Each structure stands twice: as structure tokens, then as C-alpha cells.
Amino acid sequence: MQDTKLFETILGLQAPWHIARVALDTSGERVDLWVEHAADAAWVCPACQQPCPGHDHAEERVWRHLDTCQYQTFLHARVPRVDCPTHGVRQVGVPWAAPRSRFTLLLERLIIDLITQCSTVTGACRIARVTWDEAWGVMDRAVTRGLQRRTAAPRRYLGVDEKAFRKGQRYHTIVCDLETATVQYVAADRTAASLQGCYAQLTAEQREALQAVAMDMWPAYIRATVDGLPEGDTKIVFDRFHIMREMTRAVDTVRKQEHRALLREQGTSPLTGSKYLWLYGEERVPADRTEAFAALQTQHLKVGRAWAIKELLRDLWTYRQDAAVRRFFSRWYGWAIRSRLEPVKQVARMLRRHLDGVLRYVKHPITNGVAEGLNSKIMSIKRKAGGFRNAEHFTTAIYFHCGGLDLYPR
Numbered sequence: 001m002q003d004t005k006l007f008e009t010i011l012g013l014q015a016p017w018h019i020a021r022v023a024l025d026t027s028g029e030r031v032d033l034w035v036e037h038a039a040d041a042a043w044v045c046p047a048c049q050q051p052c053p054g055h056d057h058a059e060e061r062v063w064r065h066l067d068t069c070q071y072q073t074f075l076h077a078r079v080p081r082v083d084c085p086t087h088g089v090r091q092v093g094v095p096w097a098a099p100r101s102r103f104t105l106l107l108e109r110l111i112i113d114l115i116t117q118c119s120t121v122t123g124a125c126r127i128a129r130v131t132w133d134e135a136w137g138v139m140d141r142a143v144t145r146g147l148q149r150r151t152a153a154p155r156r157y158l159g160v161d162e163k164a165f166r167k168g169q170r171y172h173t174i175v176c177d178l179e180t181a182t183v184q185y186v187a188a189d190r191t192a193a194s195l196q197g198c199y200a201q202l203t204a205e206q207r208e209a210l211q212a213v214a215m216d217m218w219p220a221y222i223r224a225t226v227d228g229l230p231e232g233d234t235k236i237v238f239d240r241f242h243i244m245r246e247m248t249r250a251v252d253t254v255r256k257q258e259h260r261a262l263l264r265e266q267g268t269s270p271l272t273g274s275k276y277l278w279l280y281g282e283e284r285v286p287a288d289r290t291e292a293f294a295a296l297q298t299q300h301l302k303v304g305r306a307w308a309i310k311e312l313l314r315d316l317w318t319y320r321q322d323a324a325v326r327r328f329f330s331r332w333y334g335w336a337i338r339s340r341l342e343p344v345k346q347v348a349r350m351l352r353r354h355l356d357g358v359l360r361y362v363k364h365p366i367t368n369g370v371a372e373g374l375n376s377k378i379m380s381i382k383r384k385a386g387g388f389r390n391a392e393h394f395t396t397a398i399y400f401h402c403g404g405l406d407l408y409p410r
């Protein structure tokens with residue numbers, strides 16, 4: 001078999017394209033292939049697919065292909081340009097590469113796989129022998145393509161969360177589909193407009209189909225949802241993990257204040273070293289500490305009271321009927337508000353202010369738990385990328401790894 005035929009076969013090149021020449025550079029460890037087309041080939045405009053007369057040829061372009069054994073391999077071609085009555089002079093599409101890419105489709109696929117599988121982007125770059133910028137170019141194109149291909153499938157439950165791409169940096173708004181655990185939307189801020197942008201790109205049918213959105217009590221997100229969805233105020237479910245985090249924080253504040261007061265008044269405090277015991281759920285207290293913890297609970301401490309109120313609040317998410325959960329809340333609220341523990345009362349008041357959204361869990365039992373799982377994935381993306389030079393890179397990486405997108409060129 002001739003070497004030109006060999007490469008045509010493994011490249012899957014078809015008429016009108018063929019390989020005219022192969023050059024092997026053993027000292028440079030590279031193979032160069034020149035691709036040409038038949039003189040009488042017919043072309044179509046890349047924009048409208050209409051047959052068009054040939055205009056001229058662009059300058060020779062070079063694409064890197066998969067290596068031939070250990071040799072880097074490059075395709076060269078002068079791409080014809082057509083003169084379309086509607087779209088003007090355009091380069092025709094070539095079957096081996098996506099527009100604007102300097103890699104062939106197969107190499108681009110390989111780079112996508114490497115970035116997905118390697119623990120760092122730098123590692124993927126080293127294996128594929130491409131630069132960081134080239135790898136980012138591949139990711140960028142893959143995400144653009146994936147987002148364009150995404151269908152307007154109805155989504156029932158979304159979760160909204162915020163994430164800083166670097167400590168002390170601005171927050172990003174991340175919206176995920178709770179049923180498929182994929183990121184649907186990323187915005188580079190956490191204003192009402194950030195979330196509105198997500199709702200705005202949904203079709204009217206999708207907005208209608210959306211049943212509920214899990215979120216924390218961030219006013220901007222509430223406003224965006226009330227304004228951006230039909231009957232938006234009936235679709236908010238305040239996330240139980242955020243609520244329990246607030247409550248746990250209140251318990252911790254009570255402990256700190258009490259601990260300090262005891263030290264001041266008595267010079268000693270039974271609360272020394274007990275911080276985490278109060279933060280666990282009851283069943284999670286480590287076995288070797290349960291006795292000490294039980295002893296602390298008999299001492300009528302303020303933190304013991306706060307802790308019991310926190311533990312009872314967890315029952316709120318076990319109810320399945322609206323009337324029952326409302327009765328439960330009103331009992332719990334009465335206890336919390338009479339506790340004489342200011343941090344606990346603050347949380348109780350916050351819950352009452354947002355009560356409908358808190359209790360809507362009965363109707364739509366959704367949480368941002370999925371989003372929290374994605375958050376840890378996003379943390380690993382940060383490690384993987386070894387820092388992002390800008391917020392856009394962060395957005396691209398989230399879509400690339402968590403968007404559930406069809407990334408491959410074809």
C-alpha cells in the first residue's frame with residue numbers, strides 16, 4: 001500500500017479529498033500530510049449549505065492530528081473559499097476539523113477525554129503535548145458546542161447555589177438540575193440579575209414546567225424567582241441544609257458566649273473542648289464521647305437547651321402534610337422564642353418570616369444536597385485547573401465537567 005493511501009484509509013478521507021504527499025522527518029519526529037481536493041469538486045456555503053461557485057483558496061492551514069506512533073502528525077491543506085450570494089466569501093468546511101480549530105476532530109476528542117480523566121489540566125497537556133492555552137481552546141469550543149446542542153427539555157426541580165472561584169473573589173451563581181445533577185447555568189455574580197439570566201434563557205414551556213427551586217434565603221434569589229417564574233412565589237423551597245447550618249451556627253454562638261461567661265465568672269468551664277459535640281446531629285456524636293456529652297446535658301446549660309431546639313428542628317423535614325407541619329412549626333417556634341437565647345430566637349424569627357418557603361418542602365421535597373455534591377466536584381475542578389486566570393475560565397470548567405453536555409466535535 002502506498003503511504004498516501006495508508007493515511008487516507010486511517011484518516012477516513014473521502015472524495016473529493018485525498019492525500020497528495022507524505023513527508024517523514026525522522027530527526028524532528030514528525031509526519032506531514034498534504035491534503036488536496038479534486039479539481040472538479042463541488043462546494044457548498046458553510047452557512048446555508050447551498051451549492052456555490054468556487055472563489056479561490058485560502059492560505060495553507062495546518063492541523064495537528066493524532067500522533068503516528070511516536071511522531072507528531074500534521075495535516076496541511078489550502079481550503080477553498082466559495083462566493084455565496086447570501087453570505088459572501090467563506091471558507092468551506094473540512095471533514096477532518098471543526099471551524100477555527102487547529103486540531104483535527106480526533107485529536108480534539110482525545111484532548112477532551114484527557115482533560116476529563118486526568119487529575120490536572122497540566123497533566124492532560126503534557127500527555128497530548130499541547131499548551132495550556134490550546135487545551136483551554138478545546139474546552140471552550142467543547143462547551144460552546146455542548147450548550148448549543150442542549151435541548152429545551154422540561155426540568156422540574158432546580159437548585160441555586162453560590163460559589164466563590166477563589167477565596168475573597170466574587171461569588172458565582174450556579175444553577176443545577178436537581179434530577180440529573182448537572183449544572184444548567186453559571187453567572188459571574190449573585191445578584192437578582194444573575195439568576196434572572198437563567199430563567200430568561202428558558203423557554204416559556206420550561207418556565208411553566210418548573211415546579212420548584214431550592215435556594216437559601218438570599219434576597220436577590222428570592223426576588224429573581226418571584227419576578228422570573230409564573231407564580232414564582234409559590235415555587236421557592238428554602239433549602240434544609242442552609243437552614244440547619246444557620247441553626248447549628250446559632251448553637252455554636254450560644255456555646256461560645258456561655259463558655260466565655262463561665263470562664264469569667266468561675267474561672268473554669270465544663271464546655272472546654274466540647275465545641276464539635278454540639279454541632280453533630282445526636283446520632284453522630286462519636287462513641288467515645290457519648291458519656292461525656294450525656295453528662296454535659298444534665299448540667300442545664302444554655303447550649304444544651306439550644307442544642308435540643310436544633311435537634312427538634314430536624315423533624316420539620318419528616319412531615320408529609322401541610323397541616324401537620326404547620327402545627328409542628330408553631331410548637332417549635334413557641335419553644336425557640338421563649339428560650340431566652342438570642343441567637344436561637346433570631347433563627348426562629350427568620351424561619352417565620354420565610355415560613356411558606358420553608359414548609360413548601362412538604363409539597364416539593366427537594367434540597368440542594370445534589371448541588372452540594374456538585375460543589376465538591378467544583379472544588380476538585382479548582383484543584384485540577386491549578387487556579388483560574390479569570391472568572392470565564394471557571395465558568396467554562398464548570399460547564400465542561402458538570403454540565404452533562406455533549407462535548408465532542410463531529
Ligand SMILES: [Zn+2]
Nearest residue numbers: 045048084087
Ligand atoms: Zn450561504
